Amino acid sequence: MIATQQAINMFVQETGGWAASQLEACTRCGMCAEACHFYQSSANPEYAPVWKLEILKRAYEQRFTLVGKFKTAIGIDKKITDQDVAHWSELNYYACTVCNKCAMVCPMGIDLGTLLHTVRSGLAAAGMVPEDLETAVMKQVIEGSPLGMTASVWDSRLEWVADEWEVDIPRDVKGADTLVVFTSIEVMKFPTNVAAIAKILNAAGEKWTVSSSAREVVNFGFYEGDQEHEKLFMRRLFDGAKELGVKRIVVTECGHAYDALRFHAPNLLSEANDYEIVHITGVMADLVKSGRIKLQEGFYDNVGTLTLHDACKIQRKGGYIQEPRDILNIIAPKSFKEMTPNQEEAICCGGGGGVIAIKAADPIRYDVFTLKIDQVNKIGANMVTMTCSNCRLQFTDCMDHFKLDWKITGLAQMVADAMVE
Amino acid sequence: MNWNDVLSFARGPLFQAALLIFIAGMLYRLVRVIGLGWSRNHVRPKKSQTKGVVMSYLKGILIWPFVPWVKNTFTKNPIIYLAGGLFHLGLFVILVLGTAHMLVWKSLLGFGWKTLPLPIVDWFAAATIVAMVVLFINRLINPVLKLLTGTAEWLNLLFVFVPMLTGYIMTHHLFFQYEVLFSIHMLSVDFLLIWIPFSRISHFVFYFFSKSIHGQEFAKHGVRA
Structure with missing residues (x-):
């Protein structure tokens, strides 16, 4: 009681x-x-x-x-x-x-x-809070990441990414303009995204850095709704940002983290408004618009049919609705096709809000994905791109579960590949 | 019992008492909700919040009702969408643009306005009654509504339905003696007025809170309201 x-x-x-x-x-x-x-x-x-x-x-x-x-x-x-x-x-x-x-x-x-x-x-x-979710939260409290991305793991993963894709990842650079914070999902499961974002920012000549103390953008406290945990994980980021003296924080392809930092943090921590908080989708669209990166037109027009999955926290709740479409209309004007409903009315992937972290919720989560399968099949798409790694995790997991063979990718990765050097 | 006495009581002292309870009750609820305090929101908005709020009302009142097919909720359940919309429109037409009701307003406010011809209002009344029946049946069979509906929700429907039905029969001089119907009409209106502050029919006031919040939030997030 x-x-x-x-x-x-x-x-x-x-x-x-x-x-x-x-x-x-x-x-x-x-x-x-x-x-x-x-x-x-x-x-x-x-x-x-x-x-x-x-x-x-x-x-x-x-x-x-x-x-x-x-x-x-x-x-x-x-x-x-x-x-x-x-x-x-x-x-x-x-x-x-x-x-x-x-x-x-x-x-x-x-x-x-x-x-x-x-x-x-x-x-x-x-x-x-369901046990699985709570375990992940506690892991983030203790190790700094729900996926076990400790300081040393982060260190060796980034080194490996930099090596494997031959890309420069500036670390702990004091006086940089932009702090980029990746999700452990990207670092651990979609490392190509890390390489892609690094490639894009380097090509644009952005003065950016990552921080070894503010290394995890995921906020599992936000999933469970515990304000103290939310604040703890946010503070780690803002402390890291302050240490390096950056002006803005770029959230990579992670939905809830952007929602938490952009729309909740200012009401929880006063230092949140010291920084401009943007999502990588907005950054990429700006770089393309201002001509700082150039994309090869129609680069993806031979992939069959490509569609965009709108992430709830980035499109419907984040407002980045036109940006990914502007990009896709350059790199895939012919193959890009919209699902219905789309944009702010889009159907959610079913894995967000921490659902994917809860084993007991698996049957429900798979059930929900059948709606997505119908949507994608209706337009006959064989490639789905998105701006959220949590959606991407749900999609890749469901590819296995439902034996589907769509190609699942992140928008940043597509942009990086389509860049004209 | 003399129906004329009942009628003069129902449209006289009881009506005034009911009106008083209605106004006092609604004021109390408003003050209580506002008094819970409003913390300042420190989030920097992405788009103009004023514009968001204006769009939120425009869409809710002027756009969606006339192009409902763009809404998924309409395509999934057109009858309920139409019944709900028609009910509210009908209520507005009858209560504001019906001559008999305008005269009540006039006696309360001191001024009147032009009204619609009776046959038009009458058709709206008929449509509203049908809409209410549809909504009633829907509440009986829809699994979600079954879960959400308690005694209060049934009473809401009943307390609106009785004045509506008696009013309609009255204007057509059907079945019952006029005084009897008029008495029941007025008594049920009195009950309705007293009931509103205790029920969710009060949503017509809180609509302006939630709809403003909606426009503001969506603008803050940079999304069309």
């Missing part, structure tokens, strides 16, 4: 006018269910975004509203129990990627994604 009370306290603490007015606005029309890929693929009514919020709504009503207090007193509304907290932990961590598509369809315009993040904060306060 103590844990449950901690969850309730966190819900109450996080519910100011901003959240309360939106909870009050909900008419319980259920339209958000139609937007949710977890509901679409499973038809489980409990996966309706509004229902995932139910526990926050109940905590709010029972604490703040007369009707809620009255209903609890006479027994129509039940107090939140340990079982409830455990149940909503599964609903929220297994079957939600916090992709915010529900906010696109809500007739009242409720910003469900942010409220769902608040639900996670309460669940984390109660210690009800």
